[in-house]
């Protein structure tokens with residue numbers, strides 16, 4: 001039996017991975033892994049349990065046993081559950097993203113989430129969104145994309161996303177936070193944000209999501 005086809009999409013915050021992955025998964029009828037959500041949920045579970053952000057073992061224990069739920073509501077909006085409780089908006093704030101990138105540096109947390117992420121690879125296929133999908137979690141994936149966009153465009157997209165959700169943020173603060181988070185993600189020793197040697201780099205600056213999706217689907221057609 002051939003293994004389940006996996007498409008990995010890695011890249012920095014705001015490069016458009018979430019939108020692209022969701023659309024590619026829908027077009028192919030594949031499952032979706034939003035690995036960033038797992039790190040965000042680990043951070044949230046830790047703060048709910050009153051853990052110090054520096055508590056690696058405590059966060060790893062929660063990463064192993066926290067109850068996950070992913071789905072869409074009647075309006076087609078994503079819904080994320082932590083231990084049965086709806087936390088979608090809670091995990092999408094910049095604060096939750098920053099906490100996620102702190103706990104994501106811990107080897108024990110990454111190890112705890114490894115098999116949980118691999119378990120998402122179910123027939124007929126998986127689109128995996130993250131930072132280390134092509135390098136660490138699914139190194140054998142037949143199609144690996146590394147999605148980038150200019151720092152300005154990534155900050156602007158994030159700003160618009162948060163504004164749409166009714167959250168008030170300043171573009172300058174957001175640009176600074178994104179730069180800090182990118183630096184933390186790219187400079188950590190374990191599973192840093194880096195393109196796999198066999199990844200295809202796509203730059204989404206000034207390109208519509210439709211065009212990127214069409215590119216990925218064309219690449220997938222050639223491989224699966």
Ligand code: C5P
Pocket residue numbers: 013035036037039040097100101102104129130131132133181185
């Ligand atoms: O993609 P998202 O912004 O939701 O990810 C939140 C944080 O989780 C990232 O900044 C990164 O530190 C961490 N992360 C990771 N490895 C992944 C996905 C996310 O370290 N595969």
